[in-house]
Amino acid sequence: MTTLKFDHIDLDLIAASGQCFRWIPLGAGKYAIPVYGTVFAAEQIGPHAVRFEAEWPDACVCEAMEHYFDVQSDYGAILRDIDPADGYLRAAAESEQGIRILRQPLWETIASFIVSQNNNIPRIRTILARLCGGAQAPFPDAADVARLTAQEIRAMGLGYRAEYLLRTAGRFAQEDGEAALRGMAYAPAREWLMACAGIGPKVADCICLYGLGLKEAFPMDVWVKRVLERHYPDGFGQRTSPYAGVYQQYMFAYERKLEGRT
DNA sequence: AGCCAGGACAAGT
DNA sequence: ACTTGTCATGGC
Secondary structure: OEEEEOOOOOHHHHHOOOOOOOOEEEEOOEEEEEEOOEEEEEEEEEOOEEEEEOOOOHHHHHHHHHHHOOOOOOHHHHHHOOOOOOHHHHHHHHHOEOEOOOOOOHHHHHHHHHHHOOOOHHHHHHHHHHHHOOOOOOOOOHHHHHOOOHHHHHHHHHOOHHHHHHHHHHHHHHOOHHHHHOOOOHHHHHHHHHOOOOOOHHHHHHHHHHHHOOOOOOOOOHHHHHHHHHHOOOOOHHHHOOOHHHHHHHHHHHHHHHOOOO
């Protein structure tokens, strides 16, 4: 059992932020997080601290969770960098303070956001649980998925996305996407990803942001599009900020909260 | 019952 | 380069 401290962290806000789909809520700020081949128990024990436990040595749990929750990113600085004149973003960031952009496994992020297209979050969760063969089961790697048939994948409820997932799994395993993408800059990574089946501009940006830690990526889904239309008729000034993806996350979560979708 | 979902894609302007 | 219809499934 280890406790980690963060400048800002809120498990409930992260769980509702639409970037991860496999967290299992256990009530009272507790979650089971299946990742990295095991399951971490996480519990919010204060505004800046989370307690973790897993069937690993504490030092390994500590190292894994520091990486997963990106402890080194300075969210205080990101918050201070918000344009003071931008009232909407300040309100969104205040409401969603404690969200962190997770460093999720690359292939899991790719598969998850292929499934996410034209889909709703509750159903994305059930589909991914089936793809893993259980809520707590480890995420299958690309080579495992590539060995399945389109019919087997369809039977998990993916619909027309089954062929996308199958083809992209094959490419990712064949071309070693992990090695190809890791360390790539935003523009070439986005281009590589968009050459995959079922990955367009929005999904590519989600993968860059949540899977590669590229915080300049700015996923434009229907919610963020609405925010920009309503609140930024002359353009969103910090869209090209190195932290644009974080601001997008605040907007997305805040807008859904206002609509009661969390 | 019908609308919509963290869109991508191909075909048509 | 921009617009439009279509795609499979089920949550609400």
